[in-house]
């Protein structure tokens with residue numbers, strides 16, 4: 001196996017110094033952070049989050065860390081999120097996998113909302129970000145039962161492309177999650193795959209590769225779902241723009257191209273239902289900059 005360098009952040013052109021004025025916890029985000037950290041005082045909570053942000057930005061200066069997107073309870077805005085929670089409640093041994101999980105904040109959200117913790121898995125290039133997640137949420141591997149697999153999702157030893165599972169090949173028994181060091185043993189076993197602010201880091205062909213790799217992990221049981229939100233466009237293509245001081249240079253899919261990729265290229269046409277919605281969102285203030293996003297889900301039929 002060749003020695004692989006972690007990929008650079010090619011989708012981002014600028015890495016500005018951190019700007020505390022971008023910190024803006026909405027009430028629902030503050031409630032989440034207070035409950036999980038036990039820090040009730042607003043100023044102390046802010047300082048705690050700023051400290052972790054500064055450490056994480058040294059590990060990997062992603063726009064999502066710079067913009068405090070990890071403090072947003074983004075799962076709550078995904079149209080298919082209820083379906084995720086239903087799977088956690090109703091399907092025995094269901095697995096929730098978060099790819100590019102960073103601190104694991106979305107995993108903490110699903111667990112808070114009822115998904116069994118021991119059936120959740122995060123995966124990321126950077127072990128340090130996961131460890132900082134423990135520091136951020138004041139947990140430890142003993143108190144927080146989610147699993148973590150460190151690695152590059154483009155490395156076939158971590159995640160190889162495999163055909164979508166069928167009723168015959170879908171995983172019948174769940175692998176031992178405690179000893180997991182690769183995602184490949186999860187082939188055909190995962191009920192929910194979440195990936196937010198992840199696909200847009202990669203070029204068009206890499207996005208297709210990743211989508212195919214996800215498809216191989218997904219359980220064939222109807223209702224199994226892959227979902228997330230990332231940069232979108234009205235017409236697919238390379239998008240170069242500056243948003244709040246971060247210059248991005250990303251390949252962005254449109255509703256039509258994203259739908260056609262999953263339903264036809266990744267999965268055999270007609271075997272999945274794709275829901276993709278394009279929205280330009282602002283961070284709140286009237287007249288604020290708007291950012292184009294694609295909210296999407298792919299459900300096995």
Ligand SMILES: C[S@@+](CC[C@H](N)C(=O)[O-])C[C@H]1O[C@@H](n2cnc3c(N)ncnc32)[C@H](O)[C@@H]1O
Pocket residue numbers: 007060062063064069070099100101102103123124125126129151152153154195196197198201
């Ligand atoms: C922009 S952040 C998004 C984090 C989180 N999903 C969120 O919505 O806030 C992208 C994450 O993907 C991880 N990542 C980037 N390239 C990766 C790769 N090739 N394999 C695994 N993780 C990767 C980064 O380390 C980072 O934590």
